[in-house]
Every structure is written in C-alpha cells, then in structure tokens.
Amino acid sequence: MGSLLFALALAVLAWVLVVGDLVRRHRPVWHWYLVGYPAAACRVVFTWRRVALLNDLTVSRHSPRGLLGDLVVKGDSLRPVAPRISFPRVTRMGLTVVVRLHAGQTPATYLKAADAFVHAWKVHAVRVTSPARGLVLLTVTATDPLERPGLATAPAELLxxxxxxxxxxxxxxxxxxxxxxxxxxxxxxxxxxxxxxxxxxxxxxxxxxxxxxxxxxxxxxxxxxxxxxxxxxxxxxxxxxxxxxxxxxxxxxxxxxxxxxxxxxxxxxxxxxxxxxxxxxxxxxxxxxxxxxxxxxxxxxxxxxxxxxxxxxxxxxxxxxxxxxxxxxxxxxxxxxxxxxxxxxxxxxxxxxxxxxxxxxxxxxxxxxxxxxxxxxxxxxxxxxxxxxxxxxxxxxxxxxxxxxxxxxxxxxxxxxxxxxxxxxxxxxxxxx
Missing domain, CATH: 3.40.50.300 (P-loop containing nucleotide triphosphate hydrolases)
Structure with a gap:
C-alpha cells in the first residue's frame, strides 16, 4: 500500500512539473500569477531587512531607556532599523514595492542598491523611481519580455x-x-x-x-x-x-x-x-x-x-x-x-x-x-x-x-x-x- 501511494505521489509530482513547464512556456503570465509572484513576494518580504542592512539602507537607533528600580538605565547598543515597505503588489510580469524613506535618506542610495535587489530577489530588473517626497517605488520585472517579444495588440487609430x-x-x-x-x-x-x-x-x-x-x-x-x-x-x-x-x-x-x-x-x-x-x-x-x-x-x-x-x-x-x-x-x-x-x-x-x-x-x-x-x-x-x-x-x-x-x-x-x-x-x- 505504501509503495502504491509513493508511486502515485511521484506521478502527481511529475504531472505538476510537466504542466507547470508547459504553462511557463506557453502562458507565462498565468505562470507568473500562480507561481512566480507568490515566490517572489515571499523573497522580498523575508529578505528585505537583510538586504537593507547590507546596502546601507538602514538607520541606527539607540535602545530605549529602561527603569531598574529607582535607577534609570540607558542602553548603549545600536539597533539597525530598515525602512518600512508595502506588501509587494503584483503586476502583469512583475511586482511593485513602495518604500517609506527614513529622515535624511534620498533615492540615490536605492539606485545604487538596484543590482543587489535583482540578485537577492532573483528577478530580471529593478527600477527605482520616486513618485513623491519621502517615498521610493521599486518596480520589479520578473523576466525579460524583450527576449521573445510576442505580438502585442493595440487599437487601430489614424497615425x-x-x-x-x-x-x-x-x-x-x-x-x-x-x-x-x-x-x-x-x-x-x-x-x-x-x-x-x-x-x-x-x-x-x-x-x-x-x-x-x-x-x-x-x-x-x-x-x-x-x-x-x-x-x-x-x-x-x-x-x-x-x-x-x-x-x-x-x-x-x-x-x-x-x-x-x-x-x-x-x-x-x-x-x-x-x-x-x-x-x-x-x-x-x-x-x-x-x-x-x-x-x-x-x-x-x-x-x-x-x-x-x-x-x-x-x-x-x-x-x-x-x-x-x-x-x-x-x-x-x-x-x-x-x-x-x-x-x-x-x-x-x-x-x-x-x-x-x-x-x-x-x-x-x-x-x-x-x-x-x-x-x-x-x-x-x-x-x-x-x-x-x-x-x-x-x-x-x-x-x-x-x-x-x-x-x-x-x-x-x-x-x-x-x-x-x-x-x-x-x-x-x-x-x-
């Protein structure tokens, strides 16, 4: 009975892999919504603090003062704090993340870190823009659509x-x-x-x-x-x-x-x-x-x-x-x-x-x-x-x-x-x- 279940599990896994590969090749947008985006969103959320720390995007804050009886104890250790980000929002072939800058930060530091984002999140490209003061928009492209450009459609208009x-x-x-x-x-x-x-x-x-x-x-x-x-x-x-x-x-x-x-x-x-x-x-x-x-x-x-x-x-x-x-x-x-x-x-x-x-x-x-x-x-x-x-x-x-x-x-x-x-x-x- 156990061997039968094991064989059945292998057959189901093989079927999933074959179907997934066919969907990825022939319906890349579907594959992105079903598989690619959830995986990429998890990578962004769970690696953000470490990526921000390694690329000097964090700020250091002192630990708060605490009371020990009648004595006031002041902590000396520094605590790196990463900027707050929104939950990754899915797009047709990528995702977007809004970053709220710390006081004194500029978008230039995020431009320098764009390549680090690409490698950490295993995506094709990350574009950094600033839609408003104090905010940075990270636009992530999962794969390069220009490698095999499909025939897009557009409304027929004069000129x-x-x-x-x-x-x-x-x-x-x-x-x-x-x-x-x-x-x-x-x-x-x-x-x-x-x-x-x-x-x-x-x-x-x-x-x-x-x-x-x-x-x-x-x-x-x-x-x-x-x-x-x-x-x-x-x-x-x-x-x-x-x-x-x-x-x-x-x-x-x-x-x-x-x-x-x-x-x-x-x-x-x-x-x-x-x-x-x-x-x-x-x-x-x-x-x-x-x-x-x-x-x-x-x-x-x-x-x-x-x-x-x-x-x-x-x-x-x-x-x-x-x-x-x-x-x-x-x-x-x-x-x-x-x-x-x-x-x-x-x-x-x-x-x-x-x-x-x-x-x-x-x-x-x-x-x-x-x-x-x-x-x-x-x-x-x-x-x-x-x-x-x-x-x-x-x-x-x-x-x-x-x-x-x-x-x-x-x-x-x-x-x-x-x-x-x-x-x-x-x-x-x-x-x-």
Whole structure:
C-alpha cells in the first residue's frame, strides 16, 4: 500500500512539473500569477531587512531607556532599523514595492542598491523611481519580455503604429497624434532600419501621405518607393521637397484661419487635407558641410526648413520622424534646435555617448545610462519615451525586408498624390538636364 501511494505521489509530482513547464512556456503570465509572484513576494518580504542592512539602507537607533528600580538605565547598543515597505503588489510580469524613506535618506542610495535587489530577489530588473517626497517605488520585472517579444495588440487609430513590445509586456505604440515628431538614434545593425520598416508598413494601409528623405541614394527608403508620395535621394532633392511642404503648410494655415479653427482636425472631414509623415533616414547627411559656400548654404537651408516644419506642423497634420546613426551638437546648432521640437525619442545601441546624451539627456539622465548599456546582441532593443513623459526599454517586432516591401506594394494604389512635391522634384530634374 505504501509503495502504491509513493508511486502515485511521484506521478502527481511529475504531472505538476510537466504542466507547470508547459504553462511557463506557453502562458507565462498565468505562470507568473500562480507561481512566480507568490515566490517572489515571499523573497522580498523575508529578505528585505537583510538586504537593507547590507546596502546601507538602514538607520541606527539607540535602545530605549529602561527603569531598574529607582535607577534609570540607558542602553548603549545600536539597533539597525530598515525602512518600512508595502506588501509587494503584483503586476502583469512583475511586482511593485513602495518604500517609506527614513529622515535624511534620498533615492540615490536605492539606485545604487538596484543590482543587489535583482540578485537577492532573483528577478530580471529593478527600477527605482520616486513618485513623491519621502517615498521610493521599486518596480520589479520578473523576466525579460524583450527576449521573445510576442505580438502585442493595440487599437487601430489614424497615425498610430504598433511598433513592438515594452519591457512591461504592453504594446509599444507610436501615436503621431499624441506625439507628433520623433527622433530615432541607432548605430549600424542596432535595429533602426527595422523600426523604420515597421513604421512604414503600419502606416501603409492608412490614408496618410508618406514622404521619404534618404540621402544615401535611397538605398533604405527606396525599397518602399511604391507607397511613398515622394522620395528625395540627395540633399538638393530634400531641399526641394521640404520647401514644397512648407508652402503646403502655409496653405493649410490659411485654410484653418478661414474656417476659424486651430488645427486641421477641427475642419470638416471633406475639407481636411491628408496627413503627411516625413521620414528622414540619416539626418547627418542634411547637416554635413564640406566647407564650401554652396554646401554651407544647403545645410543652413535644410536646418531652417526642418525647424519650421517641426515648430508649426503638428496642428497642420505634418509630422517628422528623423533617424540617424549619430546625432550630436557637432553637426551645428540647427540640430540642437530641431531636437528640442522632437518630443518623441527612441535610442538604440549607439557608438558614442554624445548621441545617447543628445537623444535622451534633456529628458532623463537614467534613460541615457540604460541606453548605453544596450549590447550588440540586443538588436531591436531601444529606450523609448511615452506620451506621459516617462521612458521604457522596448523592442521592435522584426519585419523582414521582403515582407515590408510586399506590404507597401499591396497598398501602393492608395498612395495620396502630392502635386506640389512632384512638381518640385520634376523642376529640379529639369534643371539638372
């Protein structure tokens, strides 16, 4: 009888292990709620005092005075006291803990201890933020959702693109209605071109005009020429396209003023002009100069036109997505002025610290550090900003080139015509002949 019960217990244990492994692999969120969170919460609660003691997060207090008959006895021993924490609150793929700081403590000491929390609690990452004075929020991510990003879902909206997945497991969405202009930085083979391809394929089926500026001879954006309303492949063509867009922007301003509205989105649908998304690959090519007068004049002209579009285009349905391997102040003050207008930021792995600083430094210094820690093996991983002003690690979905080209060809028939841009490019071609 005993051997039968033992065999039955082994069979039940094996079944539990097999089912648990299947749930962990195919339903990681379920596994986290059922198994991962209870275990992690216990580790946080039972190790907190020791972790706080080892990382100088405690304060020392004297033992209280006591009475021994008519004598007052004062204790001399010091008693380390750990900060009070809330019970760990479960999230989709992690948990959060609120810490009430001791008097005189700052969040900086908790930032230094973040790696210690990771090892003690056996989790992927711990982010330290301060939502209010005297409080620290520890956001724990159990596993890295960017290793095998699933296809998240997001509502289909005009000028909204599902790019990939956030480290929280949620959808990474670029919504140009909420954040009208974007700056994307990334070294070669960091995932920048893949992200642009994903963005184009997501916008291809929408009633949106896509304009490409690729001064590398159109090697990247030329693949999607069938869905582009215009494509500039050199700086002279870029100036012609940008100049035509500025003229079009003036016409849109006049239409809004005549209708007594402040943006094209307040116009009746039949009078609303088509939104335009200008995608620029390798911004440095527009600003570099060889020292000659003509080259300097072209760079300054590009800088002025881009700045005007960035400053006035959001309410008029004109949006900029600017990408580059290197974005530094050495390209001139025009780049810094343009950067200030591009409120959406995405930083992949970069080759120089100044590019990460230029991309994210004016928003959050912690984001710069995280962006510089992205390795060459983490292709597609980036630090991105959100509509709320916060930042997060994210990974774009891999869209193979063949698939992206096929999607743009599929929607080539709905490409909006922009006659002013075509006339500008045709005039420039005529001058060259």
């Amino acid at each position: 909204s693109a599902l790019i990939g997945v956030l480290e929280s497991g949620g959808a990474w969405v670029m919504n140009l209605r909420l954040v009208p202009h974007w700056l994307i930085a990334g070294a070669t083979r960091s995932g920048k071109s893949t992200l642009l391809a994903r963005l184009i394929t997501q916008l291809a089926g929408q009633p949106v005009a896509l304009v490409g500026i690729d001064c590398k001879g159109g090697m990247e954006l030329g693949l999607f020429a069938g869905r582009l309303s215009a494509l500039a492949t050199c700086r002279r063509e870029a100036i012609a396209v940008l100049s035509a867009l500025v003229v079009d922007m003036q016409d849109r301003m006049n239409a809004c003023r005549s209708a007594g509205v402040r943006s094209i989105w307040e116009l009746p649908k039949q009078l609303r002009p088509v939104p335009v998304v200008v995608i620029i690959d390798e911004i440095a090519e527009l600003y570099l100069s060889d020292g000659t007068r003509d080259s300097k004049a072209e760079a300054e002209q590009c800088s002025t036109l881009l700045l005007r579009l960035a400053q006035l285009g959001a309410a008029l349905g004109m949006h900029l997505v600017v990408a580059g391997q290197r974005v530094g102040s050495d390209l001139g003050p025009g780049v810094t002025a343009l950067r200030a207008q591009l409120s959406g930021r995405i930083c992949h792995r970069v080759n120089d610290p100044s590019t990460a600083e230029m991309t994210l430094g004016d928003l959050n210094k912690d984001a710069v550090v995280v962006a510089q820690s992205i390795t060459a093996e983490e292709r597609g991983v980036a630090v991105c900003t959100g509509p709320d002003g916060g930042w997060s690690r994210a990974r774009s979905h891999l869209t193979p080139t063949e698939e992206a080209v096929a999607i743009t060809k599929k929607y080539a028939a709905i490409t909006p015509e922009l006659p002013s841009l075509n006339r500008a490019l045709a005039a420039l071609e005529g001058e060259a002949k």
